[in-house]
Amino acid sequence: SQTIHQWPATLVQPVGSPLSLECTVEGTSNPNLYWYRQAAGRGLQLLFYSVGIGQISSEVPQNLSASRPQDRQFILSSKKLLLSDSGFYLCAWTYPRDGYSYNSPLHFGNGTRLTVT
Amino acid sequence: QKEVEQDPGPLSVPEGAIVSLNCTYSNSAFQYFMWYRQYSRKGPELLMYTYSSGNKEDGRFTAQVDKSSKYISLFIRDSQPSDSATYLCATKTQNNAGNMLTFGGGTRLMVKP
Numbered sequence: 273s274q275t276i277h278q279w280p281a282t283l284v285q286p287v288g289s290p291l292s293l294e295c296t297v298e299g300t301s302n303p304n305l306y307w308y309r310q311a312a313g314r315g316l317q318l319l320f321y322s323v324g325i326g327q328i329s330s331e332v333p334q335n336l337s338a339s340r341p342q343d344r345q346f347i348l349s350s351k352k353l354l355l356s357d358s359g360f361y362l363c364a365w366t367y368p369r370d371g372y373s374y375n376s377p378l379h380f381g382n383g384t385r386l387t388v389t
Numbered sequence: 390q391k392e393v394e395q396d397p398g399p400l401s402v403p404e405g406a407i408v409s410l411n412c413t414y415s416n417s418a419f420q421y422f423m424w425y426r427q428y429s430r431k432g433p434e435l436l437m438y439t440y441s442s443g444n445k446e447d448g449r450f451t452a453q454v455d456k457s458s459k460y461i462s463l464f465i466r467d468s469q470p471s472d473s474a475t476y477l478c479a480t481k482t483q484n485n486a487g488n489m490l491t492f493g494g495g496t497r498l499m500v501k502p
Binding site for chain 2: 278304306314315316318321323329360362364366367368376377378379380381382383385
């Protein structure tokens with residue numbers, strides 16, 4: 273079976289500090305990977321998605337960047353955090369469009385709660 | 390106008406009640422419909438996944454899609470306090486290069502014992 277891991281679960285960082293959140297998926301190959309942000313009381317905002325190693329699509333211009341150095345690893349980074357970067361960050365995966373099923377739904381990790389102080 | 394609209398609630402019901410959660414959408418190209426349950430401080434977990442119009446039942450949960458009205462529903466029978474969570478509807482089109490979903494804003498449900 274497939275599992276997705278995100279860490280850390282909770283993070284408190286000062287404004288201006290760097291950020292690195294990591295996500296890994298086990299039990300599948302060549303997944304599509306996604307980073308979402310969920311602000312308090314609000315819906316899910318897609319930040320980045322990746323259909324393969326080194327392939328990153330950005331949905332929202334911002335202070336964040338993403339990288340996919342390995343097939344099942346997805347990293348969310350920032351060089352200098354802003355107060356507005358606080359939120360709940362979720363990594364997710366799905367089967368690729370031309371893989372097992374392009375009809376497959378999204379599966380989420382348990383998220384990282386980031387507080388920028 | 391958001392592509393997927395969902396009443397944020399909160400919706401408070403007594404234990405044992407039948408719960409109806411709803412979403413409307415505007416894009417007629419949406420073909421696949423999902424419901425996710427999200428407990429506080431956790432990631433969303435997939436509850437139901439349906440394609441096209443009709444009903445799908447899984448235990449106490451029934452998902453209903455009416456494509457003519459662009460309306461999707463999730464019914465919970467015999468609701469339990471453990472059903473207290475935020476419920477997110479999601480949709481996607483068939484020809485979607487990134488296999489990306491469009492989410493509603495979520496409805497917070499509270500089931501009181």
